[in-house]
Amino acid sequence: MKTWVYVGVALCASCTSLGETNTEDGVGRADAALIFDDDSRRDYYDHDAPWLRERTLRSVMAVVNPDRLVMIDRNDIRLTDDAMTIGEREDLCPDVDFEDQPTLANCSATLIGEDLVLTAGHCLGEASDCSQYAFAFNYFYESEGKFATMTAEDIYYCRNRIVYNNSGGIDHAIVQIDRPVHPRHRPAAIRYNDEALALDTPVAISGFGLGLPAKLDDEGIVVSNEEEMGVPTYFETTLDVFPGNSGSGVYLHSDEVVGVLVRSPKNHIEERPDADCNQWLVASSGNSGNDVSHVARAIEELCEDVQHPTILCADQGALCKGCDACTGDEKCHTLVGDPNTSYCTVDCTVDADCAAGLACDGGQCLPRPACYGGNLWLFDACGRPRKMQGACSEDAVCKPGAFACTAAGPGNSCEQTEELELKDATIRGTLGDDYRSNFNGSCGGLGQDRVYPFTTDKKIRFRATVTGFDTVLYLRRTCDDPASEILCRDDTTPPGDKGTRLEETLEPGQYFLILDSDGFEPVPGGDFELEIKVTDLSDDEEPDDAGTSDGGVGGKTKDPGGDGCSVHAGPPSSGGTLVWILAGLAVVARVRRHRAGAIRDIL
Structure with missing residues (x-):
């Protein structure tokens, strides 16, 4: 009998537990880990797959407790520095990889829409209120010992839990975050087809196993496929994962999200022979793999929710329909990689042969590249975003509904400015x-x-x-x-x-x-x-x-005393815990720690 453990991890006994789920043998145990043959996890800066590093930079988010966020200023937000290292927590031997790194994330997540995030259902728990969860980009080492910069534009909060399912082999959730992401962050492309993957298909992952800064692994393979009542639910892989990897997007090497990492067999830290310290137990590749829930199941549930329309479910200008619905000069085709989805379109040689919103692509009239998430994307015949074609420059914008990047308005950047005439x-x-x-x-x-x-x-x-x-x-x-x-x-x-x-x-x-x-x-x-x-x-x-430099009640000014302290002179614009920093208050250091609502107010 195979004993499974969910791979979310609770990292702070005094904090709300994130990613903690009861199993037959324990609760989100920190000793649940699985390395196959050799540990192929690498830090962001140390991984040799450019596409996976790019995906980590643009789309991978850590699920964190907001109490762990420390705001130095809007352009310097850090996770609290009082966390134990993984070596301290697990009594690891000094030469074990990553033993000196902090454990700050609770689960992993992936950006799949401008304001939509995919994770594991058990990472959020059963409560419908998700406001206590924060999602952070840039929790990784950009070079040895140096964290990537984290700013206010890298921190988001859960506004609404749209999809939640944690039953049987299915374990996923999609949440709407508090605002659309900054253009430098980009949704990952999704594999809508849920057909079983061929055994030995290469897969990759980027996430926060053990709460550590992002670890990347592209050396896993598919070892089995599972279904319930004929419907594919999950598959097993040999990716090296740990608690905290729950919710990680699992990718094909074509850079498409194919699933969500949710479970792993229960393995233990082992004591190193003749040493008073521990090391990770390494399993042979013949052992059972870890479970990955099909992303297609989550998208199906998302698209059934008419209260939250999204382009991930779009059919505007789309060609998807059964072959028997083709008319006139239309011919029937099936989506590449998804033979169960058909569409009707006409042949072409140039764009002019196609209707509005379509372009000639490979001799077929297909949806034109269009703006999505502030950048130019390719769409499939069903009108869903398939892959980003290119990013707009800083002096250009990609407007919703447009088919190309266009020049931004005057004053959009430091280089695109018009001098303000200094008069009333x-x-x-x-x-x-x-x-x-x-x-x-x-x-x-x-x-x-x-x-x-x-x-x-x-x-x-x-x-x-x-x-x-x-x-x-x-x-x-x-x-x-x-x-x-x-x-x-x-x-x-x-x-x-x-x-x-x-x-x-x-x-x-x-x-x-x-x-x-x-x-x-x-x-x-x-x-x-x-x-x-x-x-x-x-x-x-x-x-x-x-008067004073305040210019009215509310906001923030430089301290007139010149001691580097700031004055918060009025109520923030959004809800949450109200933080007042009174003039004249002795500030021991510029580093100010705010609880969740306070940071949200300041952001």
């Missing part, structure tokens, strides 16, 4: 699909943004007031250097109603005013009205209404 004026415009999210202020702004450079040759009092949507304003001396920020304002009164006012006395020089939007909004940005007021202070007299 009212500017009206739209911060929408023509803009990307290139910047972050210290007080907020994860949505689209726009840069307004200006230069003054004399001392001035500068005031900017913006209304129209959930706005953020910040002022820098150097456009692309967050450290040059002078002040940042978010949701001030006046003007109120999520508008923002920023006001400061400026010496002669060049400055960059950045208008940003709150990325936590369902649709960030929109129409705005920006009012600029400039007062000449060349005679060194402050105007009567100069």
Whole structure:
């Protein structure tokens, strides 16, 4: 009889357990591991498969307890440094691979849509409320001993659990995160076909076994296929996995997600002979493998939920239909790799032979490459995203419904700017699909943004007031250097109603005013009205209404005392635990640890 254990892992006795599921012999045991023949796990920087490193960088997320997030500033977010190393936790011998690395992740997950994340069902538990889960990109070593930088744009929270199934051989969940991901993150392509994989098919994985920084393995193979009542449910592989790998996407070497890692046979750490320490037990390749739940089952359930329409289920302009439905000059074909799915289309030699939204591809009229997730993707005949064709440059955008990257709006980047005329004026415009999210202020702004450079040759009092949507304003001396920020304002009164006012006395020089939007909004940005007021202070007299650099209640400014401390002067824009950092409070260090709601407020 084979004894199985779920490979999620609870890492903090005082924290909410993530990925912890009862089994016949224990609860998410940390001694459940499986290495076949040789340990083929590698750190991100040490793996030699560029496609798997790229997938790790763009699509792989760690499921973490928000209490473990430490915010230095918006561009430097870390996981708490008080975790035990895996060597300390498991009493590993000093020469065991990764023994000095921290254990901070609870489960693994994969981005499959602009705001959709795939993981194992048991990683979330049975409760429908998923707000206590955070999902983090960039939890890996980019070089030996050096973590990749993690910013506010790498941290997301669960907004809604859309799909959940943990029954029989099926174990998956799809959650909607709190906002669409930043364009630098990209969904992984999905294998919609659930046909049994041929034995010995090569597979790969990237995830957070034992809670360690991402480990990559592309040396696994398929060793068996399982089904229930004729429906494929899961398959077994020889990938090297550990607790914490639960929820990891399992990939074909074509870079498609084919399944979700969910279970592994129960193996134990063994004591090294003649040594007072442990090592991992290595199994022979003839042993039973680990279980991978078919991703197709999760997508089926997702597409049955009409309350959450998604392009993963799209059929707009699609050609999928039975062969008996083909008409006129249409011919019947089947999807490559999915002979059970047929479609009807006409032959072609050039794009002009095809209807709108289609292009000539291999002699057939098929869906044109189109924008998805801020980049250009190829779609299958059913209208579902199949593979990313190319990324847009920083000065270009890929608008929903468009078929190509187009130039971004003026002020989208430091290079695409229009000088702000330094005089009293009212500017009206739209911060929408023509803009990307290139910047972050210290007080907020994860949505689209726009840069307004200006230069003054004399001392001035500068005031900017913006209304129209959930706005953020910040002022820098150097456009692309967050450290040059002078002040940042978010949701001030006046003007109120999520508008923002920023006001400061400026010496002669060049400055960059950045208008940003709150990325936590369902649709960030929109129409705005920006009012600029400039007062000449060349005679060194402050105007009567100069006030302080706060410019109103709410937001964050540099400390006028110059000691490096910050003042959070008002309520954040979103819900959660309210954090007040009062002026005059003695701050022992700039590193401030916030609980989940507090970080969410600041982000």
